[in-house]
Amino acid sequence: MLRNDYPGQVCSIARSLEVIGERWTLLIVRDVMNGRRRFDELQKGLGVARNVLSARLQRLIEEDILERRAYQQGPERYEYFLTEKGLDLWPALVALLHWGDRHSPSPEGPPMLIVHKGCGGAVSDRGICESCGKLLHARDARPVPGPGLKSAIGNADAVAAR
Amino acid sequence: MLRNDYPGQVCSIARSLEVIGERWTLLIVRDVMNGRRRFDELQKGLGVARNVLSARLQRLIEEDILERRAYQQGPERYEYFLTEKGLDLWPALVALLHWGDRHSPSPEGPPMLIVHKGCGGAVSDRGICESCGKLLHARDARPVPGPGLKSAIGNADAVAAR
DNA sequence: CGATGAGAGTTGCGTCAAGCAACCCAGCCC
DNA sequence: GGGCTGGGTTGCTTGACGCAACTCTCATCG
Structure with a gap:
């Protein structure tokens, strides 16, 4: 999907799809739900372009569907987790x-x-x-x-x- | 969404999204389910471009999610209906x-x-x-x-x- | 008789997101 | 000091989407 606003739509389905209707987004959520938590793991598993994955993860964090947590210092490394909203x-x-x-x-x-x-x-x-x-x-x-x-x-x- | 193949994905969610994950597709299904059956009605309601609506409807018919039936002769006019697969x-x-x-x-x-x-x-x-x-x-x-x-x-x- | 309009699309063009590959950076490993 | 790993960012190209205009058939109006 490209721009994900559906102008003039007063509908919760449309509003849901604005967030999770983008290409790859729901597959990312599925993978995180199945225990994949790291950038490279998601990227290799899905075969999605790295820049697109990066953009989707940021969007999902903004929307409070994912959470990013550092699992080590030194070079900081991160894992992604679902919030309650994501689990729902x-x-x-x-x-x-x-x-x-x-x-x-x-x-x-x-x-x-x-x-x-x-x-x-x-x-x-x-x-x-x-x-x-x-x-x-x-x-x-x-x-x-x-x-x-x-x-x-x-x-x-x-x-x-x- | 753009190309809707998710290469290398062996997963029913991915396969479902290949079909219904394109932008507008699920909203079209929703509208048909709610009783909108005609091209112009769908186009005005959703605000989708006519060529895109046309492409989506064709795809949905190919995938056996929608059915097109003429409701008058003369100038043939059509209505779209959900199949069992669509209703599901x-x-x-x-x-x-x-x-x-x-x-x-x-x-x-x-x-x-x-x-x-x-x-x-x-x-x-x-x-x-x-x-x-x-x-x-x-x-x-x-x-x-x-x-x-x-x-x-x-x-x-x-x-x-x- | 010509004009207008409805219904269901198709065509052409410009733009902007997706895909791909290459690059970056920080630390650790040998 | 060369390479590896993890987590990205940058730049270029392609192609789907949005928009507007056009088509085609019949019906209706004046």
């Missing part, structure tokens, strides 16, 4: 993940699954545990590599399963 | 709507609310009716103008409440 994007990401899985399935099955940390059950498109029925939030779940990822092993750019 | 984007849109309402609230309150057609209850961020507890789908709900829209009345571009 989890239901939207889960919905998109399930939509992709349902309507453009990869032959091998979904490349990534989300499971409930508590009981290990699969998480539905609404972020509900299919095993125990609880309504989950970002911290209650974790991603696990699915059957579709196996076909990508050997592909160096594939998401490093973590 | 509803949970993601609801999640984004709620995220926007929670984290960048407009002072007047949310401009749009979603209610359960069956019982009139408010719909949660997970697409669940807060009144009767049912898990809803696109066809079970409808948008109603919220308190935040009143401040925009007189603004000709405001979403025509329908």
Whole structure:
């Protein structure tokens, strides 16, 4: 996306997309949610241009979706973390993940699954545990590599399963 | 967004965003879901350039998210409808709507609310009716103008409440 | 009969963001 | 002192987006 104002739109969807609708932004959020925290790690994993990644991270910090913290002095090195606002994007990401899985399935099955940390059950498109029925939030779940990822092993750019 | 391939990404979120992550695309889907079906109606409502709208609609039809049907002969005139695949984007849109309402609230309150057609209850961020507890789908709900829209009345571009 | 208008686009041009590669800087490692 | 690592910044090129004008078909008005 280019300029991300949608003039004349009085709608929370439009306002949300102003922030997170830019190319790469939601993928950055997804990666940080999955435990990628450092610039180079994000850059290599996504294949995004470094200047674009830099711009997106700054925007996400301004919008209070990410936080930057130094993890060492000496040469200062930083890690990025999601704020509560960022973590709250989890239901939207889960919905998109399930939509992709349902309507453009990869032959091998979904490349990534989300499971409930508590009981290990699969998480539905609404972020509900299919095993125990609880309504989950970002911290209650974790991603696990699915059957579709196996076909990508050997592909160096594939998401490093973590 | 520009080119919407995310090379080397083996992830359903990335694949979803290849299709619906382009600028305007999700807003077009939202508008069609809310009953806007015609080219000019969409163009005026969104303020998007006509060539861009044309390109997006074609892409959405190729991807089987929208369907185009002639509603009159003579000069052929068309309407756009969501397919099942398109309707299945509803949970993601609801999640984004709620995220926007929670984290960048407009002072007047949310401009749009979603209610359960069956019982009139408010719909949660997970697409669940807060009144009767049912898990809803696109066809079970409808948008109603919220308190935040009143401040925009007189603004000709405001979403025509329908 | 000519003019006007609606609906649904297409064409052409200029601009500005994305992509790419190269560069920078500070510290540590050998 | 040459290279490596982490975290960026700079500069150039390309191509998507925004805007305005144009097209085409039929309907309606005076």
